[in-house]
Each structure stands twice: as C-alpha cells, then as structure tokens.
Amino acid sequence: MIELLGADYSVYVRSARLALEEKGVSYDLTPIDIFAPEGPSSAYQTLHPFGKIPLLKHGDFHLYETPAILRYVDEAFGGPALQPATSKLRARMAQIQSILDAYAYRTLVWDIYVERVVKTREGAPADEVRIASALGPARTVLAALETLFEGDPFLLGDLPSLADCHAAPMLSLFEIAEEGELLLKGTPRLAAWLSLFKSRASFQATAPVPPD
Ligand SMILES: N[C@@H](CCC(=O)N[C@@H](CS)C(=O)NCC(=O)O)C(=O)O
Incomplete structure (x- = not known):
C-alpha cells in the first residue's frame, strides 16, 4: 500500500498524486500541514529533514523529492508508462x-x-x-x-x-x-x-x- 504524506493544497503533492492517478495506483493521502503554526511534527522532520511535502511511503521504503517520487511511481508499478521511450x-x-x-x-x-x-x-x-x-x-x-x-x-x-x-x-x-x-x-x-x-x-x- 502506498501512503503519500502531504496536503492537497500543495502543488508538489498534487504532482505526485497525478502520477499515481494516471498509473491507476491506489494510495492514501495522510495530512501533513507544513504551514501549521507549530510546523510539521518532529517525527515528520525525521523522515523529511527539509520539512517539505510530499513524502511517499511504500512499505519500509521512504522517498522525498517530487521528481524522484514521480519516477519511482512510474517505474515501480504497472499501468501506462509515464516516461517517453526515447x-x-x-x-x-x-x-x-x-x-x-x-x-x-x-x-x-x-x-x-x-x-x-x-x-x-x-x-x-x-x-x-x-x-x-x-x-x-x-x-x-x-x-x-x-x-x-x-x-x-x-x-x-x-x-x-x-x-x-x-x-x-x-x-x-x-x-x-x-x-x-x-x-x-x-x-x-x-x-x-x-x-x-x-x-x-x-x-x-x-x-x-x-x-x-
Ligand atoms: N524539492 C521539493 C519541494 C517540495 C515543496 O517545496 N513543497 C512545498 C509545498 S508545495 C512545501 O513543502 N513548502 C513548505 C515550505 O517551504 O516550508 C520536492 O521536490 O518535493
């Protein structure tokens, strides 16, 4: 099961969600509000030292940085290819x-x-x-x-x-x-x-x- 941590208002979270949707991969979006007055939790900061969203969890594999997430989503799952052939x-x-x-x-x-x-x-x-x-x-x-x-x-x-x-x-x-x-x-x-x-x-x- 895929878990995406982030907020739906974030452009980068939406990019990751678009790739998951285009691939037909089901996922849960776990809310992380980076703009909350107290900021993201220290548990989240441990996973993402830069305190940004999104972060993807696939089993015990954790990944942050949207271009890496997009590429992983395309390569790790079935569904239509989202990277060109040449x-x-x-x-x-x-x-x-x-x-x-x-x-x-x-x-x-x-x-x-x-x-x-x-x-x-x-x-x-x-x-x-x-x-x-x-x-x-x-x-x-x-x-x-x-x-x-x-x-x-x-x-x-x-x-x-x-x-x-x-x-x-x-x-x-x-x-x-x-x-x-x-x-x-x-x-x-x-x-x-x-x-x-x-x-x-x-x-x-x-x-x-x-x-x-
Ligand atoms: N390089 C990061 C950028 C992610 C990013 O900037 N996300 C924004 C939300 S769209 C964020 O977390 N902003 C919080 C902040 O800058 O403190 C990535 O590729 O995932």
Missing part, C-alpha cells in the same frame, strides 16, 4: 522538470499566484512590487516551455508523461491570477495543453478540497 524525450522531460523546480515554482506560484489570489482571498494587500518583478521571469518560463513542447497534445507526445504531472499543478494555479491568465494568452500551445490536462480525470480527482 533518450531524447526522456532528457527533454528531465529538462522541463528542472525548469519547473528551478525557475517556475517560486515565480508562478509564490510571487504571482499567492500574492494576487491567496492574499486577496485572505484580505491582505498583494505585494505589487513582488508581482511586477516576477512578470519578466514568468514570461521567460512560459516562453521556454512553449519552445520545448515536443508533443501533441501533451508536453512530450500523444500520451501524458511525468512532465505533464509535474507542470499542471503549478500552471493551473498561475492561471487563476489575472497576470497568469494574461501571460498564458501569449503561449497558445501551453494554454491549450493546460486546458486539456485540466479536463483529465486525474486532475479532477486531485482537486484540493476548498477551505471552509
């Missing part, structure tokens, strides 16, 4: 995943989505300077992803891959911000891919439960 496409997949972690996550999610959408929802003022400074880097991320598109209709071909699972949670949050929606109009392939991926059963099954 070295070039697998390299492209790793490249896209690295771009997402290094350049997209902080810019699209924290600098733009959290500032514009989450802070507004919480009645706090958005940091307009932070948003404005993130627009150039966000444009660069979107343009790079648009250029690296190798597939149709998915990022790497006619079937979904780990790159799609990794990218969709970040980009779907980014799109909720007005700046994200606008910038995505400049990358039509990426926008069409996002719209398609959001309609998949895996994406719908992993939607965060709205807070009360």
